[in-house]
Amino acid sequence: MTDALSVIGGYLSLITLGFLFSWASYWSFRKLSARFQSRKGPPWYQPIADIIKLLGKELFIPKLANKTLYALAPMLALSSILTLTFLISPGITNWIGSTSWDLIVILYLSVLFSITFIISGAVSASPWGKIGASRETALILSVELPFALSLLVPSIAMSRLGILSLSLNDIIANQISGKVLNILPNWFIFRFPFAAVAMFACLLAKSYMKPFGDIPEAEQEIIAGPLTEYGGPLLGIFELARMFRFYVFSAIFVDLYLGGGGSFSFPLNVLVFLAKCFIVVVLMTLIDVINARYRISQASKWYLSTCLSLSLVDVIRALVM
């Protein structure tokens, strides 16, 4: 019973943490992009104000849409991203939500998150939604293989050391002690830099960042892609779910490749972890701002050639080292 209580307590506290962090980083994403483009940028409460406004707007469902799936898609998106928020360790090595099969769960739930986007486009009966959904399908198909491989690189490397685990707790613990080349910390980014780059590129696509990630919702071409028909509270829930991407996808990268919260004691390691996450968000923002949008064919070609070979190089290195 106490175990069940601690899971629920952990769930609620991490959702709060993830929400606050996502709020802050979504705002800084928008503010930074604005400053880079010589605009003023929104005030700090803008992201949450948007969502509250949407919750109060009129709700309508297109005549030709499948109503159940149309309403279910945003809730499924929120559910998958909240579960991810709970499962990913906030940089500590004894996180209660960490399972022995973390990496597979992360793969599944992150695909589920993208799938809800496809569902919303496919059932909304809008041509732009259809186009966006098919672009999103092409994009996740291209991204998934390099993403899965680079996600598994740390665990492959650990299995060579005799630790057979897919748990983020163990992966963070493995990065705490030891040095790479006697100077650098023992983070996987220094041990497997190619896979880290591939992973970062895949996370860009998964969190709807340019150059490839926002192809499915390219506003100059297809209005808002899958979300064209959405409005009111359903769009609000979608926006809320998509806000969490800042926390979830940067946390995956920090835990896997940047050593989580390091060897600090409890409150400090979470803070270090959040600082690292914020740096990742800023990096993503920079890449988003300085790049233009590419075509979907270029995206799949890039992910399935360059990105896949980068991750394969490190998979082979992990296997033979």
Place this chain on the structure above:
Amino acid sequence: MIDPSIAIIVFFAAALVALLSKVNRIIGDAASIFSTTFALITVIVNIYSSFKGNILLNALGVHIMINGYTSFLALVVSLIGLTVTVFSVSYIKEGIPRYQFFVLLTLGYLFGMAYSWNLLWLFIFAEICTICSAPLIAHHLDAKALEGAIKYLIIQTFAAIFTLIGIGIIYKQALEAGLAGISTLNIDTLAAARVLSGNVGKVGVILVFIGFAAKFSLVPIHIWLPDASTVAPAPISSLLHAMIKIAGIPAFLVLFELGYLFTDAITLWLIISVLGAITMVICTSLAFAQHDLKRLLAYHSVGQIGYVILGLGIGGLGMAYFKTTGDFYWLNITAIGLTAGFFHLINHTIFKSLLFFGSGVVEFKTKIKNIDQLEGLFKTMPFTGIAMLIGSLSISGVPLFNGFISKWMIYNACIGANEPILAAIAIFCCALTLASFMKVLSTAFFGGSVKNESPSDVPRSMLFTLFILSALCVMFGLIPQLAIKYLLYPATLSLMRTLVPQITQSTLPPVDLSISLLQFSGGFCDIYWLFTLIAMGLCIGYVIYRVSPAYQGATSEEKLMPFTGGALQDPYINIKEAMPSSSPFEHSFKPLLNVLKKMHNGLVNLYVSWIAVFAILMLTCVLMGWI
């Protein structure tokens, strides 16, 4: 215990009675349903009696074994037999006596094959099944159906030659060791007596493997399946996909039980696991490019068989490691791999039959095969739509459905056996499958058709079949432990016990399946916690939706047309127009796909030569001493 040979005789008697359905088709229908129900009862009774121990019977000269493994296979046969016969009642309209006669014969022999425990009888039953099912593939009697049936016969017969030579070699070695009689070829006798030796013995086993693997449609020899199941009527496609598994799994049985023969069994099982992964990738990506619904399903079928092969391969790999190292950890991996393989086998039979029946209903109603021409079916046939949705979610390995559990166990087995790349490929193929079924569902089912057709039902017997299979999909997804404990784990144990006799379900604490279920680091949670958390998230979303001020004054009754910006006259476009110029694979792997398409050119000469090339490669490995 009921003697399975009684059920086989009932099948044959029913087949003869079914010839009378020229007078009135009710006779044939009644005979089919009676015999399949009887078989199902036989299997369930025998599963219960097999808990007490193995029973070896000699019925009419056929060596019949009742243990966990054979009961499991027989359950698959009788389950599919029952659904096929019920579905056919209103689906098949012409050539009824011929159809029912051959369906019952095939089922009878298949049932015998599931229970037989002797190499020679396995071979005989498999070949008679092939011959009996060829007329079923050619049921429509048009040029394409006949072509598919003849292709099927040629390829299967060619592969059967390998099996026969292999059995000959094995029997000769047994004779030289002083054993004689057909009972020498019993699987457990062969495994226990260890009469095989040297390269000759290895060649024999590999030849038997290749012959049965051609039925299992392992990748270089898979090509006949999509052709055959596209032209056959929908229930026959479903029967065919159950048949290939029953007729193909002896390939793994032989290799597993006679694996002591090989100098490097680890390499052998690695080759097989990799072949499974290749099967997955090739066939799932080819399925992505199909536009005929049944052909797409058939390619996916081969792709899913790749998962079964991968699971069984990892099981064999674990056993090979156990023999080298003696570490009990590897027995655990063997148990998980084999259980996962068997679980995916039965799950795949269930959801693929569901999908084939669904496609049959669609074809029955609309007479259209091409996915791109279908639209808005969810509105005109809602029950079929829900069934297809459940089937698609199951095959794509979405949580809460049966495909998820077995695929999950396969990933676990791969990672436990330290082959994470195979796991990554399996997960990737899972995403590919999901994308492919999103295409089908969103085009044919959810696509907003502007036409206003009122929902019209199909015959009840069809809906009943769909309902039963959908219920099984959900049941196995929600309470997998039931199937694992009473069906799959006994099957796994009865295979392992021949090799490691000290294993029993109660006396072997190290072999447990708990590591294959999700565990939180606290050690108290299982996979249900994940579901609970997802459900909690859904509830949070729903609460936000309900309490939002907008919901209170919702105007969802107001019918609105989608916004097109004036760019399109017709607000609905199908997914084909919406697709980017070509699929991502065609962009990136164009040369590879072209080679693949050339390999699938439909010429039977090429297909046969692939079997020969595969055999030559495997035999080279044996003779060079690599395995």
